[in-house]
């Protein structure tokens with residue numbers, strides 16, 4: 001199936017993140033939508049950001065990705081040191097300088113440098129209180145092209161003062177907003193601002209379980225060694241478990257995913 005070619009892409013950048021389960025979704029979206037400008041609000045170690053970049057490199061040469069972050073942290077991500085920005089910056093310069101740019105500032109300051117209705121895809125993943133995410137949406141929605149899409153991470157976190165779920169409920173009932181979602185991996189909401197739901201939403205619903213199965217595998221692999229690439233020895237004790245998961249999970253029996261998993265195992 002043409003819409004599944006992104007399953008063959010395996011991430012080459014690895015770092016700690018709660019976003020791993022959605023990486024195949026980011027790959028699929030970029031391959032499918034061929035977005036012009038993508039802006040991410042909240043990148044931290046860059047796992048979601050580089051998933052857009054890697055998919056752009058593989059499937060969408062005209063995409064350009066901006067990562068906006070102060071690279072200092074927030075109440076939910078915690079404060080972190082300068083080494084995080086250095087790591088993201090090095091990878092961006094070495095692998096993706098022609099298709100991306102880091103914007104080190106507050107989200108509000110960055111918003112003043114983007115034209116109205118200029119963005120195809122926005123990923124909102126900053127502070128996750130209701131007030132913060134609502135503010136980020138209100139600030140950046142005017143920057144979205146008609147028919148454009150906004151991704152919201154953490155729509156399914158029901159603890160502490162996380163409130164993305166509440167905003168997400170409101171969006172699901174709003175006029176001229178069409179939504180699809182996955183609830184695993186803290187939840188990812190996909191909202192398209194258009195008069196009618198785009199055809200790709202139905203396609204997404206068909207392939208979401210398959211993308212999620214690969215995402216869960218990536219999450220497990222990332223947890224095993226979050227900070228470095230995997231060598232054969234690292235994976236050996238884990239292979240059996242993966243093969244077991246593959247046998248049990250009907251989605252992993254799909255040919256293209258089997259090929260993707262094989263590639264992961266033999267890196």
Ligand SMILES: C[S@@+](CC[C@H](N)C(=O)[O-])C[C@H]1O[C@@H](n2cnc3c(N)ncnc32)[C@H](O)[C@@H]1O
Nearest residue numbers: 017019042043044048069070073106107126127
């Ligand atoms: C949840 S993390 C992002 C995780 C990332 N998307 C990933 O793939 O792992 C949130 C990030 O947003 C940044 N952030 C939060 N609010 C911000 C603001 N108003 N301006 C700039 N950066 C902000 C924090 O510094 C933090 O790195």
